[in-house]
Amino acid sequence: MEQNVIEVVLNKPGFEYDIHSLVKAFYPECEVRVHTEGEGMPDSSSEGYPDLSLNITEEEIVLTLIHARGASSSFGAKKIVTGSGLDRSGVKNRLKQLIYVTLSEYTGKQLPWGTLTGIRPTKIPMMMLEDGKNRDEILSYMEDTYLVSREKSELALEIAQREKELLSTIHYQDGYSLYIGIPFCPTTCLYCSFTSFPIVSWKKRVNEYLEALEKEIIFTAQICKDKVLDTVYIGGGTPTTLSAEELERLLSFLKKTLDFSQVKEFTVEAGRADSITADKLEVLMKYGVTRISVNPQTMKEETLRLIGRQHTVEQVKEAFHLAREKGFTNINMDLILGLPGENEEDVRNTIEEVKKLDPDSMTVHSLAIKRASRLNQWIGENGIDALKNTDETMKIAENGAREMGMVPYYLYRQKNMSGNFENVGYAREGKLGIYNILINEEVQTIVALGAGTVTKRVFGDGRIERCDNVKDVALYIEKIDEMIERKRKLLSDPLE
Numbered sequence: 395m396e397q398n399v400i401e402v403v404l405n406k407p408g409f410e411y412d413i414h415s416l417v418k419a420f421y422p423e424c425e426v427r428v429h430t431e432g433e434g435m436p437d438s439s440s441e442g443y444p445d446l447s448l449n450i451t452e453e454e455i456v457l458t459l460i461h462a463r464g465a466s467s468s469f470g471a472k473k474i475v476t477g478s479g480l481d482r483s484g485v486k487n488r489l490k491q492l493i494y495v496t497l498s499e500y501t502g503k504q505l506p507w508g509t510l511t512g513i514r515p516t517k518i519p520m521m522m523l524e525d526g527k528n529r530d531e532i533l534s535y536m537e538d539t540y541l542v543s544r545e546k547s548e549l550a551l552e553i554a555q556r557e558k559e560l561l562s563t564i565h566y567q568d569g570y571s572l573y574i575g576i577p578f579c580p581t582t583c584l585y586c587s588f589t590s591f592p593i594v595s596w597k598k599r600v601n602e603y604l605e606a607l608e609k610e611i612i613f614t615a616q617i618c619k620d621k622v623l624d625t626v627y628i629g630g631g632t633p634t635t636l637s638a639e640e641l642e643r644l645l646s647f648l649k650k651t652l653d654f655s656q657v658k659e660f661t662v663e664a665g666r667a668d669s670i671t672a673d674k675l676e677v678l679m680k681y682g683v684t685r686i687s688v689n690p691q692t693m694k695e696e697t698l699r700l701i702g703r704q705h706t707v708e709q710v711k712e713a714f715h716l717a718r719e720k721g722f723t724n725i726n727m728d729l730i731l732g733l734p735g736e737n738e739e740d741v742r743n744t745i746e747e748v749k750k751l752d753p754d755s756m757t758v759h760s761l762a763i764k765r766a767s768r769l770n771q772w773i774g775e776n777g778i779d780a781l782k783n784t785d786e787t788m789k790i791a792e793n794g795a796r797e798m799g800m801v802p803y804y805l806y807r808q809k810n811m812s813g814n815f816e817n818v819g820y821a822r823e824g825k826l827g828i829y830n831i832l833i834n835e836e837v838q839t840i841v842a843l844g845a846g847t848v849t850k851r852v853f854g855d856g857r858i859e860r861c862d863n864v865k866d867v868a869l870y871i872e873k874i875d876e877m878i879e880r881k882r883k884l885l886s887d888p889l890e
């Protein structure tokens with residue numbers, strides 16, 4: 395099935411990315427192409443969709459909706475007066491407001507996050523709190539400048555306040571956190587865009603992978619020897635696809651090589667229920683893992699099969715009970731809303747089942763349609779209408795979390811999220827995932843080891859620089875020394 399196309403032409407370069415993200419948020423099913431003047435308006439519009447022409451001058455911005463075949467829309471042109479003297483960010487905000495208001499009127503859609511298309515909307519209230527702004531000032535600013543709904547503005551502010559409070563108890567500037575990626579899974583989920591490969595194909599090379607990781611761990615111990623290690627997160631992929639012996643090898647090496655004396659949180663994503671066994675949980679407990687994740691995504695059997703997770707609802711429950719039996723007192727569960735064919739009733743049922751298990755935290759994701767996932771192909775065959783996330787399903791999840799005594803504590807957005815919503819982490823007081831806050835607010839250097847991981851160095855002035863490890867596992871094993879050298883350059887002293 396060929397994708398519908400929306401063409402946007404603007405008279406000068408500079409805002410292509412922002413325009414693309416916002417138009418795409420209104421039309422997730424379309425390909426959006428942004429051109430600057432000179433390229434002209436290509437004649438490839440799709441029936442039933444408007445194209446956009448934008449003209450930005452010193453004084454005003456004019457937006458014209460054009461219908462396929464070049465006929466002018468009866469919707470006409472809309473303009474917004476900017477006046478001269480606005481800086482780039484001021485022009486960008488006005489431009490996005492104009493696009494939002496026009497498309498909102500045209501489509502009848504409201505986007506919960508208004509013109510905000512970035513992945514960390516909580517950064518805005520966080521900065522304003524740091525500037526001493528009060529609740530009303532922050533909410534008005536979010537609503538007036540970015541057209542964010544009152545509900546989402548309040549959610550962002552609540553989370554920013556909670557994050558600020560938690561960060562005030564950690565000397566995160568003096569420390570660092572560690573991420574280790576295990577890029578193997580039992581099977582690949584329909585929506586997956588992470589670095590993940592089926593473990594059956596890599597079983598024979600896990601030893602070499604662990605050897606490469608050990609080299610990175612030794613390097614980390616050297617380069618961060620004067621820094622406090624605050625949190626450790628082992629994710630992936632699914633770390634528990636490693637055998638109990640392989641996990642023991644990795645964790646014992648970590649503990650003997652790095653100073654864990656001040657680690658405040660040690661998370662391992664146990665993730666897939668079909669990878670969790672008693673002996674693996676015992677190894678995690680033995681090496682001081684404080685937080686694990688057992689992720690159902692949904693408690694609907696049929697959906698689990700459809701999305702390619704080869705475990706049952708019953709296995710999720712068994713894995714969860716087993717983890718409790720082995721002594722884990724901080725267990726997170728990940729859910730996804732907007733999965734193929736799921737409706738409000740399915741979400742309600744999933745939440746009720748999760749409530750019976752009574753986890754300590756719950757992360758609620760809105761399905762994101764990633765270019766690299768098999769989901770794209772699935773949409774081509776089945777249409778996008780089967781993926782529905784609504785205000786109501788988001789509310790069902792939030793109410794469920796609050797009924798379990800949890801509060802929202804971190805939030806991020808992704809491109810192409812079902813319903814243009816967000817991912818929210820809920821947790822009971824005292825069970826907030828510290829690593830999640832640190833990475834989300836980008837306030838601490840995170841040293842990341844393993845294939846497909848990204849190390850982020852946060853400098854004293856807030857500047858951030860990144861360094862990627864290759865995604866391909868064979869290449870990662872082969873080029874490990876090169877990657878360590880790249881990381882050395884980024885992390886060389888002084889690690890401010």
Ligand code: SF4
Nearest residue numbers: 579582583586590631
């Ligand atoms: S468990 Fe996570 S990393 Fe593994 S295939 Fe599924 S989505 Fe990807």
